[in-house]
Amino acid sequence: MLGIDWGTSSLRAYRFAPDGRVIGRRDTPRGILTVAPGEFPDTLRAVVGDWIEDGERRILMCGMVGSRQGWQEVPYLPCPAGLDGLAAAAVAVPFPDADVRLLPGLSCRDRHGVPEVMRGEETQMLGAAMGDGETTICLPGSHSKWARVQDGRVIDFTTHLTGEAFAALSAHTILARMMNDRAPHHAGGFERGVARSRQGGGLLRHLFGLRAAALFDEMQEEEAASYLSGLLIGHEVAAALEDGVAPPILLIGADRLTARYGAALAAFGIPHRKADPDAAAHGLWRVASRLA
Amino acid sequence: MLGIDWGTSSLRAYRFAPDGRVIGRRDTPRGILTVAPGEFPDTLRAVVGDWIEDGERRILMCGMVGSRQGWQEVPYLPCPAGLDGLAAAAVAVPFPDADVRLLPGLSCRDRHGVPEVMRGEETQMLGAAMGDGETTICLPGSHSKWARVQDGRVIDFTTHLTGEAFAALSAHTILARMMNDRAPHHAGGFERGVARSRQGGGLLRHLFGLRAAALFDEMQEEEAASYLSGLLIGHEVAAALEDGVAPPILLIGADRLTARYGAALAAFGIPHRKADPDAAAHGLWRVASRLA
Incomplete structure (x- = not known):
């Protein structure tokens, strides 16, 4: 299985062993801003083509690759949402040699009705959160995210510019x-x-x-x-x-x-x-x- | 008497009758950022030379013209300060045909010791404030100023970017x-x-x-x-x-x-x-x- 975290300014690819261990990783500057419309399949092949030739047939992607400026737009999944929700909302895109799916981002609204969105951070958060109970996660950056994660689901979050x-x-x-x-x-x-x-x-x-x-x-x-x-x-x-x-x-x-x-x-x-x-x-x- | 409000991006000149009425005004884009070091006297002459030839011999200036990037630096006057303090701190600069003086700006510190500065706004504030008692003045702009003015003196102020x-x-x-x-x-x-x-x-x-x-x-x-x-x-x-x-x-x-x-x-x-x-x-x- 291959996992791709494809954001605005970078593309990070992971290759997994059947038990989930990471056995290969690539970090490239091929973020979606560098990819022309229609060139996403070729860009993916340029980065992980050898792994596909090697027999990998399943590719799961998260991040801005699922935005309006990406490969194909995948609607935001409203919070609360966890791993099961993300899996159910994954969207398959045409690709000749493998089963390629895009994950949605998440959305929520604050108590005043103002919307919040994220694409990619939810996958990092749900990959980092352990066990039950409530965790507050901070993911700093250009658009810093703060989320409440409870029992494996993102309850709500805020973004700061x-x-x-x-x-x-x-x-x-x-x-x-x-x-x-x-x-x-x-x-x-x-x-x-x-x-x-x-x-x-x-x-x-x-x-x-x-x-x-x-x-x-x-x-x-x-x-x-x-x-x-x-x-x-x-x-x-x-x-x-x-x-x-x-x-x-x-x-x-x-x-x-x-x-x-x-x-x-x-x-x-x-x-x-x-x-x-x-x-x-x-x-x-x-x-x-x-x-x- | 001539009064000049010489700021970063504009120069506004006023000519006063002996009773204080404004009998002439000019608004030019010759802010201090457009004036090379040493060219302040010539710029002043270019804007109000005819008024000087007409007999005006006293010129009072406020604003960024008294800053490090201006004609000559005039140190900030600490708050509280009013019209008398500004007059006493005015600095004469060499100019052949008239008595030219620069007013200082004001400074203060908040209760944490962080400094505040203004140059030019204090003259507007003390020109606008009337009567006794306390007035709060807001002077919006690139660097918005809020000041407490009491009995003709600027007590303290804040600046917002x-x-x-x-x-x-x-x-x-x-x-x-x-x-x-x-x-x-x-x-x-x-x-x-x-x-x-x-x-x-x-x-x-x-x-x-x-x-x-x-x-x-x-x-x-x-x-x-x-x-x-x-x-x-x-x-x-x-x-x-x-x-x-x-x-x-x-x-x-x-x-x-x-x-x-x-x-x-x-x-x-x-x-x-x-x-x-x-x-x-x-x-x-x-x-x-x-x-x-």
Whole structure:
């Protein structure tokens, strides 16, 4: 069996042994933004064609490949939803040499009726969540996700535009002049930013404070980008905690990001642990084992 | 007497009769960003040279012209500060045919020690504020200012990066794809954005909600930019109100912006009124009448 986590900017492929062990993995920059309409089958073959020739006949895919800009749009599955629901909603797409299926993403609405969506993160979350009871999962990124997972089902979730806001604000406002965004991570600056997020006044005011501090030589160029990162992540964490969480928070993602979120959570006094980095592979395997 | 409000992107010149009436005005795009170092005297002459030839010998200037990037840096005057303090801190700069003085900006610190700065807005505020007692003034823009003014002195103030955040987020995130930023103002979309800002969850989450609503056809392209504007202004107003205000809020600025802030304040149930559009001129005249 092959499992593919095909997102906006990357394609990660896993090959499984019959017992679920990962026996092959590939990480390529062939995200759906790099694939022209109609070229998804050829792109898939370019990445895992040799595994197919080797006899693999089942391919399960999750992520943005199931969006309107992907191979074929698969409607969102409303929460609460778990592995059985994802398996039942998988959609087969034509592919000559194998049974290829796309998983849906999930949707929910907050108590004000505003919608939320995810594609791919649900598979990572359900691959990482263990046992019964309630877990709060945080999956940081351009669009950070926070989800409540209970008894193997995603109950509901929220999304924060944190990563994209960092990129836009650090490069396209007056803050760009006072920061070196290629500077290495500055732990002290990050901590200052998290601490500031916990003071009153709101994010928009905290953003200008960065500028004013630089005018008084109270913000050095090498710490400013990390301060901004801490400020934004701190505001995200504060908002997520308002919704209530079940510690320890389970963090899923690359070390670089989960370390920052771990530091922010620690500043808030919230215990956390890091998920197995192969969460997506585990989730794909678990869904595949439920497919008819 | 000539008064000049010389900001980042514009230069506004006023000519006063001996009784303080404005008898001439010029509004040019010669903001300090368009002026090379050393060319400030020539630029001033290009804009008001005929008034000088006509006999004007006193010129008072406020705004970013007194910043590090301006004609000459004038240190910030700490709050509380009023007209007398500004007059006493004015700095003369060499200019052959007239007595030219630059006013300082103001600074303060919040209770956590984080600095705030303004240059030019203080002159508008002190030109607009009338009588005794406490007034809360809002001066919207790229860097919106909220100030408490009491008995003719700016007590303290806050700055919100609202206008710049709008520009960066609307053009440089995924939100850019779903909005027409040349669409006319959409009052319904703006109101929806303000209403959303008053619900929990934080600004970063509210930003992603815009994207998700569009995926469900619950956000039209022609209202999205106004929704984003309402969302950001609503978050700014909510943060400012937390600090406590003395209604009615006095709004200073161009109609296009003050109308939006007025609508947001109305949604929060806060009375407001609009200041005389010549607030900067009044402030310059009031300071000039206190100069030695």
